[in-house]
Amino acid sequence: MDLGLRGRTALVGGASAGLGRASAERLAAEGCRLALWSRGGDALERTASELRRAHSIEVATIAGDAADPATAARVAEEALKALGSVEILVLNAGGPPAVEATRTEPQEWQRSFQLLAITPIQLATLLLPDMRKRKWGRIVSIMSSGIRTPIPELVYSGACRSALAAWLKTISLEVMADGVTVNGVLPGRLDTSRVEWLDNARAERAGTTAEEIRAGLERGIPAGRYGDPDELGAYVAWLCSEPARYQTGTFVPIDGGALRALP
Ligand SMILES: NC(=O)c1ccc[n+]([C@@H]2O[C@H](COP(=O)([O-])OP(=O)(O)OC[C@H]3O[C@@H](n4cnc5c(N)ncnc54)[C@H](OP(=O)(O)O)[C@@H]3O)[C@@H](O)[C@H]2O)c1
Structure with missing residues (x-):
């Protein structure tokens, strides 16, 4: 199926690894021009040059820490400078620390809320007016199945992302009339370095x-395994596509069937 994305411009967060990279790869394969954003370094530059080489597309890189309040404005500015416009925005960055829910700390709440709610909200707020003016835009946020079923040690993640979900749902009602869709994807357990780190911490x-932790968690997933990042990246590309223009305000689990509840 032609997703109608050739030549579209996309800013992808957390794009040097894991789910962000998998999303960027799918968008690159569809012929998008890309700006990849993460804290920077070798992995980001390596991803950019691999995508340029594999897909003969333009790829810019932007270094910035999503936990820093000054980052969103600079990333928006640099992305517009590199691409001319941002038609597709994939909101994503690293996750917060694991903690016992009864032992959280105010300073970490502030950092996590900046990372997972304020920075993505500010970035989308800055880039939305141009999407609305052009009558076409896609915002896809990579979140967590923890906003549907809390994960005990990931309370910073569940709580801060729930605030982001509330904002995304609210704006989706306002911007659809201008051809802009806003959706979230909720990963369960996909095989990335973040999940490896979480399994090690649990162990x-x-x-x-x-290995024991992973085997136990896999027994609770109807698919019987962790997901491949591309299984999420492919769905992100679909949400960005032309044929997905009637889908907005949704938050879809990509979790091998792990969530037991009805939507
Ligand atoms: N994998 C899963 O199954 C799963 C499940 C639920 C939720 N999630 C969430 O989905 C997101 C992506 O997860 P992942 O598994 O792909 O993680 P990952 O493999 O660790 O990749 C994280 C990406 O984000 C970047 N990043 C990390 N901290 C950042 C920061 N402060 N500012 C900007 N960029 C930052 C990293 O690059 P740099 O190091 O270069 O910054 C990297 O590109 C995370 O928020 C995670 O909590 C993942």
């Missing part, structure tokens, strides 16, 4: 191995 707390 350390439980006094077991990461």
